[in-house]
Amino acid sequence: MKKQFNVNQSLSKKIIEAIRISLNFPKKKVYLHEPKFIGNELSYLKECIDTTFVSSIGEFVNRFEKNLKNYTGSKFVVAVVNGTAALHIAMKLVGVCRGDEVLLPALNFIASANAVSYCNAIPHFVDSEEKTLGIDSKKLEKYLDKITEQKNGLCINRKTLRIIRACVPTHIFGHPIDLNGLIKVTNKFNIELIEDAAESLGSFYNKTHTGTFGKIGILSFNGNKILTTGGGGAILTNDKIIADRAKHLTTTAKKNHEWELFYEEVGYNYRMPNINAALGCAQLEKIPELLKIKRKLFKSYKKSLNQLSLNNDVKILQEPKGCSSNYWLQTLLLTKSSMDQRNDILYKTNQAGFNTRPAYSLNHKLSHFKNYPKMDLTVAESLEGKIINLPSNETI
Numbered sequence: 001m002k003k004q005f006n007v008n009q010s011l012s013k014k015i016i017e018a019i020r021i022s023l024n025f026p027k028k029k030v031y032l033h034e035p036k037f038i039g040n041e042l043s044y045l046k047e048c049i050d051t052t053f054v055s056s057i058g059e060f061v062n063r064f065e066k067n068l069k070n071y072t073g074s075k076f077v078v079a080v081v082n083g084t085a086a087l088h089i090a091m092k093l094v095g096v097c098r099g100d101e102v103l104l105p106a107l108n109f110i111a112s113a114n115a116v117s118y119c120n121a122i123p124h125f126v127d128s129e130e131k132t133l134g135i136d137s138k139k140l141e142k143y144l145d146k147i148t149e150q151k152n153g154l155c156i157n158r159k160t161l162r163i164i165r166a167c168v169p170t171h172i173f174g175h176p177i178d179l180n181g182l183i184k185v186t187n188k189f190n191i192e193l194i195e196d197a198a199e200s201l202g203s204f205y206n207k208t209h210t211g212t213f214g215k216i217g218i219l220s221f222n223g224n225k226i227l228t229t230g231g232g233g234a235i236l237t238n239d240k241i242i243a244d245r246a247k248h249l250t251t252t253a254k255k256n257h258e259w260e261l262f263y264e265e266v267g268y269n270y271r272m273p274n275i276n277a278a279l280g281c282a283q284l285e286k287i288p289e290l291l292k293i294k295r296k297l298f299k300s301y302k303k304s305l306n307q308l309s310l311n312n313d314v315k316i317l318q319e320p321k322g323c324s325s326n327y328w329l330q331t332l333l334l335t336k337s338s339m340d341q342r343n344d345i346l347y348k349t350n351q352a353g354f355n356t357r358p359a360y361s362l363n364h365k366l367s368h369f370k371n372y373p374k375m376d377l378t379v380a381e382s383l384e385g386k387i388i389n390l391p392s393n394e395t396i
């Protein structure tokens with residue numbers, strides 16, 4: 001049954017109709033994202049309880065790490081309590097120290113700016129590009145050309161005289177950023193690259209998994225991510241020394257000994273419990289299905305936006321060329337003509353039972369981060385007004 005729309009109908013109404021069609025007319029409220037348990041979750045959890053191995057040691061942790069290695073192609077994987085802890089350790093392991101600067105996108109989840117702060121270092125906010133929502137590497141190169149100089153193989157911010165130690169791009173909503181471009185920039189300026197792949201498990205750049213390009217990559221398995229361990233994260237690296245350090249630091253820096261309790265430095269209790277890893281093992285077995293569902297939903301949104309002739313008002317974000325995105329969160333971009341209706345669309349879609357959401361609050365505007373260095377952030381600021389995340393659950 002097709003409905004005819006009259007031209008005066010508000011954009012919000014049409015978008016609600018497009019969502020309804022895409023999700024095949026759901027009867028209940030549809031959340032932005034919900035975990036999906038369609039595999040061996042219960043049987044693995046039961047195994048933990050039956051064997052009493054629910055906590056800091058157990059075979060599921062080793063198995064989850066091994067399965068993640070196979071899936072991502074990362075040589076080493078260390079499972080940890082959450083993605084933020086993974087970022088914290090990653091910063092430490094590339095040498096981020098007190099007073100260093102770390103380049104982060106302003107349009108970002110808050111975890112990486114927090115992790116920089118845990119190291120008493122300073123976030124330095126950079127701009128994004130519309131195509132991928134990730135760091136604009138060309139703009140960054142020009143900026144660094146202008147504000148930095150090289151001294152003893154280090155990148156120095158000439159204005160603050162601090163070392164710019166690392167750059168932490170995020171593959172936002174699962175879409176791979178321009179990795180080739182950014183790697184050129186971080187190499188040119190001697191800046192360490194850490195990839196925040198928390199949202200991009202299952203996303204590939206030139207057929208290589210995101211999170212395996214930088215010196216370190218991190219994943220998150222929080223309940224809102226493409227797969228979940230309840231809470232959890234992982235550190236990915238191809239460097240054995242870094243992997244061994246990551247394992248050591250995240251397991252209280254305890255000396256490897258059968259019965260002795262000796263600690264070699266200040267360590268962290270960041271290891272992933274076995275019961276969480278059990279959930280992860282079951283979830284990872286189903287990642288092909290989880291990815292299929294996301295891609296199908298993207299196609300469904302694209303089709304109904306087309307059908308309702310909404311292409312001048314909104315576009316749905318598509319995976320960048322040469323990439324395969326996990327389509328973790330479906331993303332609408334409003335155009336210049338429709339930007340002023342963002343709040344109306346957010347309000348009315350939520351009222352209609354479709355849990356939509358705006359972009360992250362730009363990090364440099366938060367009171368605790370507002371006095372830190374930043375470049376011109378025109379694109380990030382305009383994106384903030386354009387992004388609407390759509391319900392990204394399967395209902396079709």
Ligand SMILES: *Cc1c(COP(=O)(O)O)cnc(C)c1O
Nearest residue numbers: 082083084109111170198220222
């Ligand atoms: C979820 C997320 C993290 C870390 O999340 P945790 O909740 O600590 O596991 C980090 N970065 C991004 C971009 C995220 O979306």
